[in-house]
Amino acid sequence: MSKRPKSPERQDPQKAGHDPGAPQGEQRGLGRRDFVKLIGGTSVAVSSGVLSGAAILPVEVEAQTAAGKVFGPGAVPMTLRVNGQPKKLTLEPRVTLLDALRDHLHFTGAKKVCDRGTCGACTVILNGNAVYSCTALAIDAAESGADILTIEGLAPEGQLHPVSAAFVENDAQQCGFCTPGFVMACKAYLDHHPNPTDEQVKTALGGNLCRCGTYVGVRRAVLNAAKHLKGGRA
Ligand code: FES
Numbered sequence: 001m002s003k004r005p006k007s008p009e010r011q012d013p014q015k016a017g018h019d020p021g022a023p024q025g026e027q028r029g030l031g032r033r034d035f036v037k038l039i040g041g042t043s044v045a046v047s048s049g050v051l052s053g054a055a056i057l058p059v060e061v062e063a064q065t066a067a068g069k070v071f072g073p074g075a076v077p078m079t080l081r082v083n084g085q086p087k088k089l090t091l092e093p094r095v096t097l098l099d100a101l102r103d104h105l106h107f108t109g110a111k112k113v114c115d116r117g118t119c120g121a122c123t124v125i126l127n128g129n130a131v132y133s134c135t136a137l138a139i140d141a142a143e144s145g146a147d148i149l150t151i152e153g154l155a156p157e158g159q160l161h162p163v164s165a166a167f168v169e170n171d172a173q174q175c176g177f178c179t180p181g182f183v184m185a186c187k188a189y190l191d192h193h194p195n196p197t198d199e200q201v202k203t204a205l206g207g208n209l210c211r212c213g214t215y216v217g218v219r220r221a222v223l224n225a226a227k228h229l230k231g232g233r234a
């Protein structure tokens with residue numbers, strides 16, 4: 001049975017910092033300003049889906065900033081490296097990588113569906129690993145100098161990448177809304193596992209959901225793409 005990744009834990013801001021032993025009146029949630037200070041002054045763990053070994057799994061990604069460096073709460077300048085190009089932006093530190101890509105840089109291939117790290121529609125490749133871009137902060141990607149690959153970067157000359165071509169050849173999409181996320185997850189998986197079995201592909205793609213039920217076609221596409229990529233990976 002394929003292992004479904006559990007959702008990254010989300011903390012209720014009203015409960016964050018709640019101390020049951022504190023006197024009434026001293027109880028308070030973690031405010032937005034406190035959160036921004038945490039980002040700037042400490043090592044912050046950001047939940048992110050990462051393709052690791054088998055499936056896209058939520059993991060903790062450390063975002064270490066210079067000691068004492070505080071971001072925000074207003075917009076701050078940052079540079080994201082997307083598809084090999086530096087992109088300068090001025091964004092509030094709370095902006096996710098997905099929103100930065102879609103709303104500010106107009107890379108709309110990654111889709112916002114669940115916006116909580118459960119469906120995989122927003123998958124991009126960050127430093128070689130598939131990640132849920134809705135659960136990563138743009139500021140973290142910028143500060144760490146991460147290499148971000150989006151589906152647009154797979155066809156810079158308008159030529160379909162072998163994984164994308166395999167999706168077309170194997171009828172691996174219907175409405176297509178989940179397809180960019182699947183393609184990016186498949187590419188990252190094949191980069192690390194060039195000779196997968198059908199069962200391994202099934203497990204590996206457990207972090208991506210398709211409402212149209214194209215799973216059989218997707219698995220066939222991955223296996224075909226693996227054959228094409230052998231000896232000449234794009
Ligand atoms: S996992 Fe990011 S939109 Fe669903």
Ligand code: FES
Nearest residue numbers: 174176210211212
């Ligand atoms: S093809 Fe429609 S959601 Fe996957």
